[in-house]
Amino acid sequence: MARYTDADCRICRREGEKLFLKGDRCFTEKCSVERRKYPPGQHGQRRGKLSDYGFQLREKQKVKNIYGLLEKQFRRYFEMASRKKGGSTGETLLQLLERRLDNVVFRMGFASNRSQARQFIGHGFFKVNGTRVNIPSFQVRPGDMVEVVDAKKSHAYIEDNLAKAEHRGLPSWMDIAPDTRSGKITHIPAREEIPLDVQEQLVVELYSK
Numbered sequence: 001m002a003r004y005t006d007a008d009c010r011i012c013r014r015e016g017e018k019l020f021l022k023g024d025r026c027f028t029e030k031c032s033v034e035r036r037k038y039p040p041g042q043h044g045q046r047r048g049k050l051s052d053y054g055f056q057l058r059e060k061q062k063v064k065n066i067y068g069l070l071e072k073q074f075r076r077y078f079e080m081a082s083r084k085k086g087g088s089t090g091e092t093l094l095q096l097l098e099r100r101l102d103n104v105v106f107r108m109g110f111a112s113n114r115s116q117a118r119q120f121i122g123h124g125f126f127k128v129n130g131t132r133v134n135i136p137s138f139q140v141r142p143g144d145m146v147e148v149v150d151a152k153k154s155h156a157y158i159e160d161n162l163a164k165a166e167h168r169g170l171p172s173w174m175d176i177a178p179d180t181r182s183g184k185i186t187h188i189p190a191r192e193e194i195p196l197d198v199q200e201q202l203v204v205e206l207y208s209k
Contacts, residue, residue, distance in 0.1 A: 056206035063198050067097045068114050073137075078207050090200030091191045098189055101128065102136035104146055108176050108183040109165025110158050125149060125158075140185050147182035171195075 050058065064074040081093035097103065102117040105126060111117035118136040120126065126133060127147050128140065140146065148158060162178050170176050173193050176183040 053206075056202045059199050059202040060206050063094075063097075063196075063200065063203055066114075066196065066198075067100070067103060068118070069097075075207070078203070082207075088201075088204075090204045093203065094191065094194050094196065094198075094200055095188055096139070098194055099140050099185075100136065101126070101133060101138040101140060101146070104140050104174075104183075104185070107171050108146065108174060109162045109168075109170060109178070110148065110181070112157075112161050112164070116157075116161075120158075125155070142185050142187050144185045145182060146185070147180070 060074075064071070067074075069077070077096050078089075078093055081089050081096055084092050098107070102111075102114050102121055105111050105117040105121060106114045110126075111120055121136045122134055124132050124134050125148060127149055128138065129145055132149060148155070158181065162181075166178065171189065171193065173185065173187050173189040174183050175186050
């Protein structure tokens with residue numbers, strides 16, 4: 001399966017803001033956005049003015065990169081969101097992306113970023129409702145219980161990630177029990193419960209052309 005293999009920091013520099021793709025590194029002076037506040041490439045410091053289409057495209061790229069998806073995957077989520085009745089397409093799109101298992105593992109604090117969450121899931125570190133799941137795109141639903149498998153409860157990375165996540169704050173749409181290395185999805189998150197500084201309506205406008 002195709003995947004992005006270049007430096008994650010180049011993505012943040014292209015968007016001109018921190019997307020927190022590198023976990024704790026993004027909170028230090030080593031963050032590339034802090035050190036080089038211009039897009040990557042030899043023409044990066046000559047950024048021109050964006051058109052309306054350019055703003056829509058950059059917003060779509062930003063959302064897609066935050067969740068670590070390729071274009072074909074992201075377009076599939078948009079099509080799913082556009083078919084759902086009730087609610088805005090943009091909010092439904094974000095809700096679908098938030099309910100991916102890799103994002104849920106990250107939001108619960110078991111991983112420092114979504115890339116690490118995908119790696120942990122691929123290695124079989126997690127169970128959903130008692131069944132081991134190794135598919136990062138698995139869609140969790142309200143009432144689902146996500147937990148670290150018994151053999152991995154003392155995993156050093158997970159312990160460290162949980163300690164740091166408690167200081168950053170945890171989502172209100174999850175009931176997380178750090179002591180048992182588990183968490184339950186209480187409800188589908190509303191837009192105000194999704195901490196992303198994005199304009200999802202621009203993505204809808206782009207794909208609706």
